[in-house]
Amino acid sequence: MSAFTDELFAAARPVWEAQLEHPFVRGIAAGDLDEEVFRRWVVQDYLYLMEFARVFAWAAAKADRLASMGWYAAALDLTLNTEMELHRAYAARFGISAEDLEAGAMWPTNRAYTDFLVRTAADGDLAELVAALLPCAWGYAWIGQRLAEDERPSDRRYADWIETYASAEFQTAAEWLRGEMNRLVVDVSAEKRDRLRELFLLSSRYEWRFWEMCWRGEAWAV
Amino acid sequence: MGTSADLLARVRPLWEEMLRHPFLVETRDGALPDATFARWMRQDYLFVEAAIPFMGTLLAKAPVGHRKPLADAIAAFHRELGLFRERAVAAGVDLDGVHASFVCHAYVQFLLATGALSSYGEGFTVLYAAEKAYHDSWKVVKAGIDPGSPWIGFVENWAGDAFAGWVSWLETELDGLGDAAGEAERARMADLFEATVRYEIAFWELAYGRADGWPGIREVA
Numbered sequence: 001m002s003a004f005t006d007e008l009f010a011a012a013r014p015v016w017e018a019q020l021e022h023p024f025v026r027g028i029a030a031g032d033l034d035e036e037v038f039r040r041w042v043v044q045d046y047l048y049l050m051e052f053a054r055v056f057a058w059a060a061a062k063a064d065r066l067a068s069m070g071w072y073a074a075a076l077d078l079t080l081n082t083e084m085e086l087h088r089a090y091a092a093r094f095g096i097s098a099e100d101l102e103a104g105a106m107w108p109t110n111r112a113y114t115d116f117l118v119r120t121a122a123d124g125d126l127a128e129l130v131a132a133l134l135p136c137a138w139g140y141a142w143i144g145q146r147l148a149e150d151e152r153p154s155d156r157r158y159a160d161w162i163e164t165y166a167s168a169e170f171q172t173a174a175e176w177l178r179g180e181m182n183r184l185v186v187d188v189s190a191e192k193r194d195r196l197r198e199l200f201l202l203s204s205r206y207e208w209r210f211w212e213m214c215w216r217g218e219a220w221a222v
Numbered sequence: 223m224g225t226s227a228d229l230l231a232r233v234r235p236l237w238e239e240m241l242r243h244p245f246l247v248e249t250r251d252g253a254l255p256d257a258t259f260a261r262w263m264r265q266d267y268l269f270v271e272a273a274i275p276f277m278g279t280l281l282a283k284a285p286v287g288h289r290k291p292l293a294d295a296i297a298a299f300h301r302e303l304g305l306f307r308e309r310a311v312a313a314g315v316d317l318d319g320v321h322a323s324f325v326c327h328a329y330v331q332f333l334l335a336t337g338a339l340s341s342y343g344e345g346f347t348v349l350y351a352a353e354k355a356y357h358d359s360w361k362v363v364k365a366g367i368d369p370g371s372p373w374i375g376f377v378e379n380w381a382g383d384a385f386a387g388w389v390s391w392l393e394t395e396l397d398g399l400g401d402a403a404g405e406a407e408r409a410r411m412a413d414l415f416e417a418t419v420r421y422e423i424a425f426w427e428l429a430y431g432r433a434d435g436w437p438g439i440r441e442v443a
Contacts (some may be wrong), residue, residue, distance in 0.1 A: 108424075111417075112328030115335035122338035123275075202327075209324075220420045 004185045004193065005178040008134070011197055012204040016139065019208050020146055024215040028161055031153020035094065038158075041214040042091045043104040048210075049087065051114035055133050058121035062129065075173070086164075093157050100110060108220055109203040109213040113206040120199060127184040131196040134177055135203035140165045141174035225348065225400025225408070226393040229415040236419050240355060243360050245426040248374060256313070261372060262429035264320040267306045267308075269425070272304040273352075274299050279337025280345045291391060296426045298388075305375055313372050325428040329421040336414060344397040347411040350392040351418035356380045357389045 009016070021026060021216025024041070027033025056076035063069040088098045106114070120132040152159040162172070185193060223231070230237060245262065248254035274296055281292045310317045322330065336348050360380035367377055379385060400408060 108328065112324070112331055115328070115331035119331055119334035119338050123334065220424070 003178070003182045004196075005134075005138075005181050007193075008181070008197060008200045012135065015201070015204040015208050016142065019139065019211060020143060022208065022211040022215065025143060025147070028158050029147045029153065031155040031158045033158065037217075038217060039094050039096060040217060041077070042087075042094055042096055043101060044107060044110050044210070044214060046084070046087050046091065046101045047104055047106045048110055048114060049079060049084055051118055052133070052136065053084075054184040055117050055121045055129065058118075059126060059129055059133075062126045064126060068126075071176060071180075086092050090157075090160070103111050106215075107213055107218040109206070109209045109218060113203075113210065115207060116202065116206065127181070127188065127192070127196055128199055130177060130181050131199040132186060132203050134181060135200060135207050137170075138174040139204065139207050141170040142207075144170060224393075224397035225403075225411070226354075226396045228400075229347070229351070229396075229412060230354075230429060232412055233416050233419050236416070236423070237355075237358075240419060240426070241358060242422065243359075243361045243426040245358055245429050246362045249371075250366045252368055252371060258429050260313070260315040261431060262426070263306065263310065263315055264317060265323055265425070265428055266328040267303065267310075267317050268320060268322050268326055269330060270299055270302050270306065273333065276345075277349075279334070280313050280342065283342040283345070285342075288395065293389075295388065304377065305379055309372065309375055323428050325421070325424045326369045329425060332417065332421060340410070340414070341403075341407060342376040343396075343403050343407055344410050344414055346392075346396060346399055347414050348418050350389075350396045351415045352422065353385075353392055355419060355422040357385055360428075 024033065024037070027037070039088070053076055056072045056079060060069050060076060060219035063072055065161075089099060091101055117132055121129045123130070144162055147162045148166035152162060181196075185196065188196075245254065245258075249259065277292055277296045277299065281289060281296075284292055307316070307317060333348060337345050357380055360377050363373075364377045364381040367374065371377075400411065403411065
């Protein structure tokens, strides 16, 4: 019998493959992504991470066992106190200051995605929360790993991007979260699995839209 | 200037843009294709359904004096859903199996995230913005729509006296909440008010099916 996360992956595979084929991601892989376009991602992802960290805080509060509580607390600490600092250092390589990052305005897709994550974390149970956050944590690790199969781009900044998400640290975190998801669905109803699959698909779609947002640029209609 | 007037004054150009939207003008003039109105109707039905748990989050934080008006509003939302179903049957619009468009989904997440994370005053601001937007928008439609229009029930609902009374109550209470709020909370209220107005405009836009798709795979069952 396959793991529940295999079912999730199969259900969302077209969206994940579409992410991999997205011109923004192809541009990172080839190293020829317009720097102006990439800067959008740097700023928007920074704003995203601030909200994503809240999801780990909710997860720690809702965790059903000490080991999970500790993992989410560590993930929260890592996101807020390490990853965001790394992001600031990385942004500096593109000429973006910490002040620019802090002053950035969240674009509509980013706002919708983070509202979705935060409200799912607040309203849902731990299984729903994990289903909603997996496409980010696992998806970036998956994309990083797939891009790392090919030769690195000559632009060191894009090569580092790939290596970050292909790193053992990201792969291990994604693996732990998949294990957590599979643990949380033991003995749940078919209806509950459907609900979790729906959340996983929604976040996967938001992930695709995030690349699209950065690729095209975005603003409110009026 | 009270908080409600101040919030409206800050977004005046946006507000006017909303009231000029082709969806309202064409509905008023009987020029809107039925399929366009039906697309809005299906999505707004989902939105009203989701507004009920949002009201629940407000109710959980509300001062005692606000509990009954908010509880009554939840009942009114249920009646609104009944109006949608009744109009849908009459106009041959299928409300079953509808999936939220991107804008509808995003707006609902915004409501629920605000309800979960923000102060009562901030959540109340979003409620006021959405209800005031609807009242003013449907008054635009009311000023000229054919009384025999199949959509007249919606006009009577949101541009009518009962709804005007509800919006007026929200306005008065928001002024009180604004007076009691500190500067930082008032700034957040202003941000949320503006975001709500932008979502309202985007919602009229979605009726036309513009740039509102989800990528990649079939609609989630």
